[in-house]
Amino acid sequence: MTDQTPTDDAESVLRNKCVALIHATRRRLHELDPGLFPAESTKEALAILTKTIERIGEAENLRQARPTKVYPALLSLQDLIQDIELSGSYHLSWPLIELLGDAFSKLVAHGDIAAFYATMKEHNYRTISYNQQYQRLLGGALPARALASILGTRQLLCVELPSVEEEHPALHTNVLHEFGHVLLDNDSPFAHDFVRVWLREFRPFFTDVERDIVGNTEDKQDLRFALGEACYQFASELVCDCFGAAVVGPAFSIAYGEMRWNKPTSFWIVQPSSSGRGLRAHPGFSFRVEVLKGLRSYQSFRDGAVRLFPRLKTPELNDFDRLMDLVDTRRSTDRIAVNRFLGIDSDSAQSILNDRLTKLKDACRRVVMRFEPLVVDRLKGILDPVKPQTIFELLRRLEQDLTPNTAKDTIPCGLGADFQSILAAGLYYRLGLLSVRSQDETRMVRSLNIADQLVAKAIEQSYVQHHANVVGGG
Amino acid sequence: MATLGYSELKSRLSSGNETKRLVVTPILYADQLGPSGIDIRLGSSILVPRKTSVGLHDVTKTEVASRTERELYERVRLTYGQKFVLHPNELILGGMFEYISLPNDLVCTITSRSSWGRLGLVVATASVFHPGYKGSPTLELANVSETPIALYPGLSVGQLIFQFVLRTKTRPKAKLEQSPEVYHGRYYAATEPQLPSFFAEGPSEDIARWGEDRWRTGKGASRGRAGGNPPHTRRNTKGVPRLRRQ
Numbered sequence A: 001m002t003d004q005t006p007t008d009d010a011e012s013v014l015r016n017k018c019v020a021l022i023h024a025t026r027r028r029l030h031e032l033d034p035g036l037f038p039a040e041s042t043k044e045a046l047a048i049l050t051k052t053i054e055r056i057g058e059a060e061n062l063r064q065a066r067p068t069k070v071y072p073a074l075l076s077l078q079d080l081i082q083d084i085e086l087s088g089s090y091h092l093s094w095p096l097i098e099l100l101g102d103a104f105s106k107l108v109a110h111g112d113i114a115a116f117y118a119t120m121k122e123h124n125y126r127t128i129s130y131n132q133q134y135q136r137l138l139g140g141a142l143p144a145r146a147l148a149s150i151l152g153t154r155q156l157l158c159v160e161l162p163s164v165e166e167e168h169p170a171l172h173t174n175v176l177h178e179f180g181h182v183l184l185d186n187d188s189p190f191a192h193d194f195v196r197v198w199l200r201e202f203r204p205f206f207t208d209v210e211r212d213i214v215g216n217t218e219d220k221q222d223l224r225f226a227l228g229e230a231c232y233q234f235a236s237e238l239v240c241d242c243f244g245a246a247v248v249g250p251a252f253s254i255a256y257g258e259m260r261w262n263k264p265t266s267f268w269i270v271q272p273s274s275s276g277r278g279l280r281a282h283p284g285f286s287f288r289v290e291v292l293k294g295l296r297s298y299q300s301f302r303d304g305a306v307r308l309f310p311r312l313k314t315p316e317l318n319d320f321d322r323l324m325d326l327v328d329t330r331r332s333t334d335r336i337a338v339n340r341f342l343g344i345d346s347d348s349a350q351s352i353l354n355d356r357l358t359k360l361k362d363a364c365r366r367v368v369m370r371f372e373p374l375v376v377d378r379l380k381g382i383l384d385p386v387k388p389q390t391i392f393e394l395l396r397r398l399e400q401d402l403t404p405n406t407a408k409d410t411i412p413c414g415l416g417a418d419f420q421s422i423l424a425a426g427l428y429y430r431l432g433l434l435s436v437r438s439q440d441e442t443r444m445v446r447s448l449n450i451a452d453q454l455v456a457k458a459i460e461q462s463y464v465q466h467h468a469n470v471v472g473g474g
Numbered sequence B: 001m002a003t004l005g006y007s008e009l010k011s012r013l014s015s016g017n018e019t020k021r022l023v024v025t026p027i028l029y030a031d032q033l034g035p036s037g038i039d040i041r042l043g044s045s046i047l048v049p050r051k052t053s054v055g056l057h058d059v060t061k062t063e064v065a066s067r068t069e070r071e072l073y074e075r076v077r078l079t080y081g082q083k084f085v086l087h088p089n090e091l092i093l094g095g096m097f098e099y100i101s102l103p104n105d106l107v108c109t110i111t112s113r114s115s116w117g118r119l120g121l122v123v124a125t126a127s128v129f130h131p132g133y134k135g136s137p138t139l140e141l142a143n144v145s146e147t148p149i150a151l152y153p154g155l156s157v158g159q160l161i162f163q164f165v166l167r168t169k170t171r172p173k174a175k176l177e178q179s180p181e182v183y184h185g186r187y188y189a190a191t192e193p194q195l196p197s198f199f200a201e202g203p204s205e206d207i208a209r210w211g212e213d214r215w216r217t218g219k220g221a222s223r224g225r226a227g228g229n230p231p232h233t234r235r236n237t238k239g240v241p242r243l244r245r246q
Helices: A006-030 A040-057 A059-064 A067-085 A094-108 A130-138 A144-151 A169-186 A188-212 A218-248 A251-260 A285-293 A296-311 A320-325 A346-355 A357-379 A388-399 A419-434 A441-471 B006-013 B062-072 B114-119 B173-178 B213-217 B221-226
Strands: A113-120 A126-129 A155-162 A267-272 A279-282 A335-338 B023-025 B038-049 B073-077 B084-086 B091-096 B099-101 B106-112 B138-143 B149-151 B156-164 B233-235 B241-243
Touching: A006 A040, A006 A059, A006 A067, A040 A059, A040 A067, A040 A113, A040 A130, A040 A144, A040 A155, A067 A113, A067 A130, A094 A113, A094 A169, A094 A419, A094 A441, A113 A169, A126 A130, A126 A169, A130 A144, A130 A155, A155 A169, A169 A188, A169 A218, A169 A251, A169 A419, A169 A441, A188 A218, A188 A346, A188 A357, A218 A251, A218 A267, A218 A279, A218 A285, A218 A296, A218 A346, A218 A357, A218 A419, A251 A285, A251 A419, A267 A346, A285 A296, A285 A357, A296 A320, A296 A357, A296 A388, A320 A419, A335 A346, A346 A357, A388 A419, A419 A441, A441 B099, B062 B073, B106 B114, B138 B156
Parallel strands: A113 A155, A267 A335
Antiparallel strands: A126 A155, A267 A279, B023 B099, B038 B073, B038 B091, B038 B156, B084 B149, B091 B138, B106 B156, B233 B241
């Protein structure tokens, strides 16, 4: 008889399962072709995964680590590998990813942060810190020092896009909002400017809130902190919307609206964050659209569009204001819902915020109005705002079933339209097609399909035009 | 048949008159425009046949034809600079980089460039594009040599040749667009290489299915294209389909 206990046997089985899974994971990683990644940073993420699996598989590590910790970490690793698998050019419009990646690197302007792009099942856009997610998921499988040395000092982000919209590239305009988050989270001077403006505009609001929070016990302090964080995030979401509007103007509302159709428009939400740390807070959709309409970048485009769009052949595009009203702004009374799992007195938080909703909205509006020029300034020379005349010309091409890669065909073609103009024109045109009140569904679907294809093609063409003329020196 | 020369091509490409305007976009360099044609490039999207998954491609079996077509091809999206090796006797479908729009009085053909032809690369086998056609044509690229050929997106592989279409009647533009004189078929405005699509419309191929039992018995007559009487045909008393005069 041996002196092994049943627990030892079970642990041995689990250890062997780990070894088998390490081999399978290694093979899965080797099968990935780095040549298919549209962003260089995806290769970095792949390298991190490869190093990790090698390190986990080292005999010494396997001897020391607990299989009960390693096995779940290996399972989590499969999700991270899936992110990489879904970031190949089969799933993503690579010219668009390259263009976005180029804008991103100019915007962040230092080499400590890189982003790669992946699709996800969820119908949403979000940016996650790959490093943080990595540490959270793999913390048990490797010593902290080993993990830190694999990750290095560079912050790697994963921008996730909805896979269901692969065929609808114009919707990726929503990535511009994510750029705002990246700057607020990683660019200290920019974030400091924001905090300065936010504090100034929210001070009267918090003075008022103090009337309802009596005492300084720990739970009251937690409540104050959570309310502050929620208000910060309400304002930051709106400021991130400014990034979209500053580049593509009102078309950003359409892109955002397409993500929100059929969802409640009046609910503001405060809930635990998906990473398990802190909270996430989002203002209601209707309010966001309303704030966007008040931006200077929105109004200056609108002024041009109101003058030009009546000359388009498509009747649905002629009345610009009516077109933009199609972005769903129906609402009842706005309400803020505070999730019960935040570890605070959520009922009090909810009533404090709802009682002051008008003041909260005013404070948010003031922050956005004051901060918009800083956003515009930050984007200058990196992503120029779209011009009504260009969008008008591109829409005329879409009306004729032509690719909107350039405002006017010339020989040779020159630089062509920038990708943000192509996306914006695609969004207006698509909204026009969706608003046609016709019984002929087949025709409508075919027209939408054609429009999406033309936009995707135009992005590739304009990318090549740019490289042929600027990079290639043509 | 008159082929458009350099000056006429240039004038058509820059014409402000929508009914006369020819669009080939983008023309990256002025020398793409030749004495009687325009050079075109391979795009980034390619459909590659998967020979192992399909035993037979019988386009008369409408119930399985479209599924077979999907199973038969794998879509590959190349980035610029990425190599694709076309092996001997291999046929692939590649999207053209340029997008074209033909006015109602021009027809266009795609031909290989002579240098590629000498290497054994055939660029287009079904190469005629009718008046009114818009889209990025699908190139049927075949390697008929015995040496593999490396292809890259952006390679100048073929050329477009344009010719006038003779019309005896002048129709108003609006009427012409609805008429059979201009193209509004299944590949209209496609920008990616398209899978073959049989029996989607029109009766012309149906003659190939005359031997099918259900036609003789008339079973399933109400089932439309997948079974029963082919549209545009009338039955005589002996049950043999007769093509309707167009």
